[in-house]
Amino acid sequence: MPLPLHQAKAEFFRMLGHPVRIRVLELLQDGPKPVRDLLADIGIEASSLSAQLAVLRRSGIVTATRDGTTVVYALTSDDVAELLRVARRVLAGLLAGQNELLAMLREEERA
Amino acid sequence: MPLPLHQAKAEFFRMLGHPVRIRVLELLQDGPKPVRDLLADIGIEASSLSAQLAVLRRSGIVTATRDGTTVVYALTSDDVAELLRVARRVLAGLLAGQNELLAMLREEERA
DNA sequence: TGAAGACTTGAAGAGTTCTTCAACTCTACA
């Protein structure tokens, strides 16, 4: 397997690696949304949100279309929902594992 | 949805966001492997690989077990394979979209 | 036309991440 491909995959995951970007993708799963709504839901500085939206746009995972004075964002692919679903499952597994360790630690504590 | 959860998801994706780490996860899909083999396959400085393995270990997505003088790494969950599969599909979509744009640009060029 | 609203962009500074090099731990086995 060529390095550039791993590079591309890594960049793809890094693109997903920000709480605001994840939140935007999750919000867009219910359909296209104007920036105004995203802003209201997420509650951060407009310029900060805009910067994160730019990252998503550049990767091609969302598109922006202007409608009058508002800009509407949308997912470009339905597969994103599945990706987030599987990721949730894996993450749940990791956190469960950590919890298990924590429980063992507490058990030791009590002994 | 709580912020800390988005934070956790973002950290999860950031953990995946490095070419060497992706490569390791892909290699481990075929079963546990000693560091020696990973090193031979990937071909980077041992200390650099070790640092990336530490990131994976910390997240809990792999485990390391010592066997004599070698250390063997393994995936903790089979779901990782599916995650990578879905990610591949989404990434393919993004790259296809970029290619389409490129084709349109070339079309314009020729006009 | 020009003022206001909705976003985006650029620059600067703080905080992260990655690589390299050197030093260190652990196990085997001479």
Next chain:
DNA sequence: TGTAGAGTTGAAGAACTCTTCAAGTCTTCA
């Protein structure tokens, strides 16, 4: 015991990323 091999860890510096603040563009509507 002590030397070698296999990995890991720590420190330092270069390269990115994120936030904030200020300034910019675009579109509507008075």
